[in-house]
Amino acid sequence: MHIVIANGDSDAAYIIDMFNTKENRLTVINGNEAVAQTLMERKHIAVTIGDPWHNTILEAARVYDADIFISLCKKDTDNFASCLIAKRNFHVKKCICAVSNPSNVELYKKLGLDVVLSSTYLLAKSIKNESNAESLIKSLSLDNEKIVMIEATLLPKYWICDQAIKDMGFPKTASIAYVVRDYNFIIPNGDLILRPRDTIVVACAKENEVEILRFLKRQKTTVEAAPAPAPEEPKEEERPAKKKDSSAKTTKKKTK
Amino acid sequence: MANKNKTIVIGVGRLGSGIANRAAAKGQDVIVVDPNPKAFYGLDDTFSGFKVNADSTDMFALEEHCDIKTAGQVVIVTGDDNVNLFLAYVCSLVYAVPRVTVRFDDPDKGALVEGLPNVKAIYPFDLTLVKYNELEQDERK
Incomplete structure (x- = not known):
C-alpha cells in the first residue's frame, strides 16, 4: 500500500512507525525543515521538504495514485486544500484529513473529503x-x-x-x-x-x-x-401469557 | 432568499477594501469581514457598510453576523489561498450563494474550483502578465 504522510510532527513520526513495514511504501512530505530533518535522521526515511498544498511539491514527492493520503497540517484549511489537490489532481484513492476544530468534521465531509478526523470529535x-x-x-x-x-x-x-x-x-x-x-x-x-x-x-x-x-x-x-x-x-409457561398480553394491547389500540 | 443587492467581502486588504468601497458607493449593502481590526482602516471614511471583525473560516460568524444565506454576491480575497479555496467551496456548496468570486495567487488552485456552481476565480499573476504583454506591445508600436 502506498501511504503519503503530509506535514505533522510527533503525530507524523508515530504514523511512520505504525506503517513502515515491508508491505507499505511510505512517502513523507513536510513543510517544516527542522521537523523534516528530524524525521530523516530518526526514522531513516526520505522526506520531501515543502508544503503539501502545492502541486509542485506533490509532483516532486510522486504521490500519483497513492492509496492513502494523510494530511496533518496545523491549520484545518491547509489540510482541506492538501487533500483536495491529492484527490483531484493526483487521483489518490483515499484522503484522510485531520482537523482541530471538531465542528469541521461534518462540514468537510459535506464538501467532499473521504475521511475527516478530529481528536476532540472522537473523544466526545x-x-x-x-x-x-x-x-x-x-x-x-x-x-x-x-x-x-x-x-x-x-x-x-x-x-x-x-x-x-x-x-x-x-x-x-x-x-x-x-x-x-x-x-x-x-x-x-x-x-x-x-x-x-x-x-x-x-x-x-x-x-x-x-x-x-x-x-x-x-x-x-x-x-x-x-x-x-x-x-x-x-x-416456559410465562411466555405465551406475555404474548397474549401484548397482542391484547395492540387490539385495544386498534379499537381506540 | 438571496438579496441581489447584498455583497459580502471576505478579506479586507488593498483589493478587498477597494471592492468594498466601490460596491458601497454604488449603493449596495456591503459587509466586510476580516480577523484584523486594523484592516478596516483601508476603507473610505464614507463607507456605509457593516464591518465584521471575525475569523472568516468560522461558520458561526458567517451565519450569525453576516447572514450569508441571503447574500447575492460573495467576494473572497483573503491573503491565504487555502482559506479562499475552502470559503469558495462553502459559499457554493453549503450556502448556494448566486455569485462567488475568489482570488488565488497560485494559478494551480483554479482547477480545484472548476465545476463548482457560481464560482469564478481571478488570478493576479495572470492579470499582471496580460497587462505586461499589453504594455510591451504598446511600446513596440
Whole structure:
C-alpha cells in the first residue's frame, strides 16, 4: 500500500512507525525543515521538504495514485486544500484529513473529503457512547461512518428479552450479527430466544441507528415488567401469557 | 432568499477594501469581514457598510453576523489561498450563494474550483502578465 504522510510532527513520526513495514511504501512530505530533518535522521526515511498544498511539491514527492493520503497540517484549511489537490489532481484513492476544530468534521465531509478526523470529535463521541443507556449500549462506526455496529447488553426490563427473534418484529434494516451468552458466542437464527444479560451485536446503516437504538431500548410496560424483576430464566409457561398480553394491547389500540 | 443587492467581502486588504468601497458607493449593502481590526482602516471614511471583525473560516460568524444565506454576491480575497479555496467551496456548496468570486495567487488552485456552481476565480499573476504583454506591445508600436 502506498501511504503519503503530509506535514505533522510527533503525530507524523508515530504514523511512520505504525506503517513502515515491508508491505507499505511510505512517502513523507513536510513543510517544516527542522521537523523534516528530524524525521530523516530518526526514522531513516526520505522526506520531501515543502508544503503539501502545492502541486509542485506533490509532483516532486510522486504521490500519483497513492492509496492513502494523510494530511496533518496545523491549520484545518491547509489540510482541506492538501487533500483536495491529492484527490483531484493526483487521483489518490483515499484522503484522510485531520482537523482541530471538531465542528469541521461534518462540514468537510459535506464538501467532499473521504475521511475527516478530529481528536476532540472522537473523544466526545466515545464519551457519549460510554454514557449512553447506563453504558450498556455502545456503538462503533465503520466504513467512514456508513455502517454502525451496536453492542447492547440486555436488561430484564427490555421488551425484546424472553422473545424469539422471529417473533419480536426486529427491524429489517438491521441484522443481529451474534449474541454473547455466558462467554459463548451464538450465531443466531430466528428461533433463538434472547435472555436478560445477553450481549447482542447488531449491524445497521448509519441512517437507521436511531431507529434500532429505540427498538433495543424499548421497555416492557409496567404490567409486563413487574413479574420479571429477577434475571432468572423465565419459565416456559410465562411466555405465551406475555404474548397474549401484548397482542391484547395492540387490539385495544386498534379499537381506540 | 438571496438579496441581489447584498455583497459580502471576505478579506479586507488593498483589493478587498477597494471592492468594498466601490460596491458601497454604488449603493449596495456591503459587509466586510476580516480577523484584523486594523484592516478596516483601508476603507473610505464614507463607507456605509457593516464591518465584521471575525475569523472568516468560522461558520458561526458567517451565519450569525453576516447572514450569508441571503447574500447575492460573495467576494473572497483573503491573503491565504487555502482559506479562499475552502470559503469558495462553502459559499457554493453549503450556502448556494448566486455569485462567488475568489482570488488565488497560485494559478494551480483554479482547477480545484472548476465545476463548482457560481464560482469564478481571478488570478493576479495572470492579470499582471496580460497587462505586461499589453504594455510591451504598446511600446513596440
